[in-house]
Amino acid sequence: MFSKACEYGIKATVHICIRSQQHERVSLKNIAEKIDSPIAFTAKILQSLAKNDIINSSKGAKGGYEMSEDNFNKITLLDIVKAIDGDNIYNGCGLGYKNCNAKKPCPMHFQFKSIRDDLKKMLETTTLQELADDINEGTSFLVR
Amino acid sequence: MFSKACEYGIKATVHICIRSQQHERVSLKNIAEKIDSPIAFTAKILQSLAKNDIINSSKGAKGGYEMSEDNFNKITLLDIVKAIDGDNIYNGCGLGYKNCNAKKPCPMHFQFKSIRDDLKKMLETTTLQELADDINEGTSFLVR
DNA sequence: ACAAACTCGGATAAATTTATCCGATATAGA
């Protein structure tokens, strides 16, 4: 469904959000350990999340990544997915046609559209804060 | 969403179904031209569809691919997707965890599950016959 | 029996995604 880069990006952002709620900055090393991801690859993903203003990064000693409090309930899964995988997964045609629309639909168009719309809606209504809170409450689990 | 191999596989099967409704066998070359796919790559995909009993292949002169009439309304999109991409897209965890379930859910688990279930339901209730009929009626389009 | 028209399947190659390495640069603290 999502690329590995995107999976890592979501996990990382959730972890950063949780720690930022506790006013703690986290290092790349810490993140990669927590979410069990390759460290250097994770660095690239975090860079791109930072460039997209989803997280903030600080260089140097005591540096690391954090999320601004304002962003807790502003950033959604959609922001992350869009930044890493682009919008193809919830906007693109199921058969890969570039010119597929209601006027000239591919055979799967209408069946697919409602699923894509649901997916998009889910992504854009799920905030990082919700995800973090669930984990804090023990309702869901990031680390296995 | 789906791999390119899977997209080609769906398009090819729909085309084969349409021609089989007209009692015509189609060659690899004809299929690849119609669905605008790389011919040799398409051959591999057709081989795997044939091995999964979704289509039948015949070697030699006048050979090619066809679908048995019985299969028109038996084969669904799910059969094709399962044969080519596996079941991960509608069964797998959104964050890639292998041990993600209602008892130990990942942060996206429940939001995702309903979408995956919808996707699976759509795939397993859409038959090749329906797709072919829509095209025959001019309601949808395979060739652009 | 032979030739033409096909698919099969193994070996490669190209493209993309995932992953690693490392020097450059920035920051905190002694």
Add this chain to the structure above:
DNA sequence: TCTATATCGGATAAATTTATCCGAGTTTGT
């Protein structure tokens, strides 16, 4: 100012997906 600790970012490598090539085998029709 110096050192330890971080991220940044460019180069490279490994793995996977996509795509190509071609000889072998099969079938039809002559």
